[in-house]
Amino acid sequence: MVVVRFGGDVTPNTEVGLSPEVLARASLILQYVVSKNVEWLEPLGCSVDEYGFKCDFKSLSGEWPDERLVRRLEELAVKADAEGVEIVFEGFSTNELLKLLDHTGVYRVNGVSLYLEPEVKPSGDPIGAVLIKNVSSHNPLPDLSLVRLVGVAFRSREELNAWIEWYNEAVKRDHRLLGQKLDLFSFHDEAGSGLVIYHPKGQVIREELIKLMREVNKRLGYEEVYTPHVYKSILWRISGHYTLYRDKMVLAEVEGEEYGIKPMNCPGHILIYKTRMRSYKDLPIKFAEFGTVYRWEKRGELYGLLRVRGFTQDDGHAFLTEEQVKEEIKAILSEIMYVLSIFGIKANDIRVYLSTRPEKYIGTEEMWGKATEALRNALEELGIPYSVKEGEGAFYGPKIDVHFKDSIGRWWQCSTIQVDFALPERFGLEYIDKDNSRKRPVVIHRAILGSIERFMAIMIEEFEGKLPTWLSPVQVVVIPITKEVQQYADEVYRVLDEEGVRVIKDYEDETLQKKVRKAYDQAIPYIVIVGRKEAENRTVSVRGRGNIQVSNVPLELFVNELKNEIRERAVTQKALEVLKAKVGTQ
RNA sequence: GCCGCCGUAGCUCAGCCGGGUAGAGCACCGGCCUUGUAAGCCGGGGGUCGCGGGUUCGAAUCCCGCCGGCGGCUCCA
Secondary structure (H helix, E strand, C coil): CCCCCCCCCCCCCCCCCCCHHHHHHHHHHHHHHHHHHCCCEEEEEEEEECCEEEEEEEECCCCCCCHHHHHHHHHHHHHHHHHCCCEEEEEECCCHHHHHHCCCEEEEECCEEEEECCCCCCCCCCCCEEEEEEEEEEEEECCEEEEEEEEEEECCHHHHHHHHHHHHHHHHCCHHHHHHHCCCEECCCCCCCCCCEECHHHHHHHHHHHHHHHHHHHHHCCEECCCCCEEEHHHHHHHCHHHHCHHHCCEEEECCEEEEECCCCHHHHHHHHCCCCCECCCCCEEEEEEEEEECCCCHHHCECCCECCEEEEEEEEEEECHHHHHHHHHHHHHHHHHHHHHCCCCHHHEEEEEECCCCCCCCCHHHHHHHHHHHHHHHHHCCCCCEEECCCCECCECEEEEEEECCCCCEEEEEEEEEECHHHHHCCCCEECCCCCEECCEEEEEEEEEEHHHHHHHHHHHCCCCCCHHHCCCCEEEEECCHHHHHHHHHHHHHHHHCCCCEEECCCCCCHHHHHHHHHHCCCCEEEEECHHHHHHCEEEEEECCCEEEEEEEHHHHHHHHHHHHHCCCCCCHHHHHHHHHHCEC
């Protein structure tokens, strides 16, 4: 039974009201003021999405807009619209470049023909504020580099200010900042970019996530294995990675033999399958591994923990008969939904995609049809809303991806279920069927968290660093009010420690205020304060997040409720709620 | 990899535009205070200004290259 707990109210609402119509109007007016004021920039149309507009221009002189010009354009756009701009829809362009950019909608703006993606209509009301966030290049073709202005626009300056406020708040949730502040992980020039160094606290989070996934693997029947990080290149030739993926692989020649660091775990698991003759009675066979893989992403593509070069997948491979595919997908999907519910991830912050057969593919249409239907039926039978990405599947099979949102609204793929017809073929995998014939099994690749790094980053941002207690590196800090009660504080510490709670004590020669402040800054879920009163009655004062305190809590009661909260992997501070109900607030 | 911006103490940043021997807050160390709930007071140590080259009498500051970071693009099998 799957319990889906969507809609958890643990995070502030990060949605901001950007109107596509307003963005569309701003896009046209921006192009208009460029056409009137910057003779070396040729407008090539704009597109609009839920986070702003993107306008492309061709630089006729090779110059690029600088900060000053950008600020001037913002002003000119608002000024022009205030003075009156007439926008008339003219039709659709058949220009090849505009078609390539999907900017085929043509509008006459004060007599100048300008372009916009056809899916959106400009607002009739004048814009009040434009902010160009960035000037970058857009390369729709390898040898074509366009100037791209990325920005937001609003009806009024007040709306812009509200957006800026939201944006500044969102930036504070950035996992890269929190990772440093909370002492979770770091990156170093000397180590190499995209290579994470986990500190003790970050490693605790990793371990908790892995522990959770071990439980999931057990339920799904995946047996954990362990495979090397480096294999001879011949293996990568067999798997096809050597030709398809070589530019992202780390290769090294040792003693006249070339080796490659693994970018994927599947070949290792396949070798296990191949160690003996398999019968239909053995299937499904499922292997899981917390496998660390290395993919040499290009430098500009790296991004905190969300895009790294070395990362650990909660990887798993199932070897199945065609008939077993649907059931397996359903089971995995259920577990994905269960795992997401543990983190209280809101439905708005998830997108599920089904990617279908691309133009270039291997296998038969029949195989693709069956596998795609299996994925689709699994989604529908579980009632999971999804969108279809036509032709976006891998060349080797269709897939389901689950994407989550980061603090500033960018989407990242985490969970994935991929059906694979290619690897069984390339490695010549077989099983003996009932009729004694040799059959080829289907392989499903699946990862539920996806990459531990990426998932951790999303969770840090989702919770603004204030992770649920079970995930928190430090769960309790014990603070004695004076030295006199240090002995009792020691006892409280020892009891918690012996019960397996991650507890620290703060005996610094500092004021109580400062220690409480420090604990809040470190996002420690429970601050336990003990003074003479507590020592006498064998109680504790418990301070939770949100400045909530419950006093006179019997020590044993606190320990038990805390242990429950951790065991249940509660999203909220459940123990605090229970204590509040039982003991009452101060 | 492409375009733009950025790199000053452990952290956050000022100084750079108009070159003249490096500063603040936090953190750290020491002392005072002996604490009842989100930064107590005083003092101290700490930086070849990312690296390399150039211009200059003189470079954190100007120029070039490299490394690293950020925002986009491309990519993410």
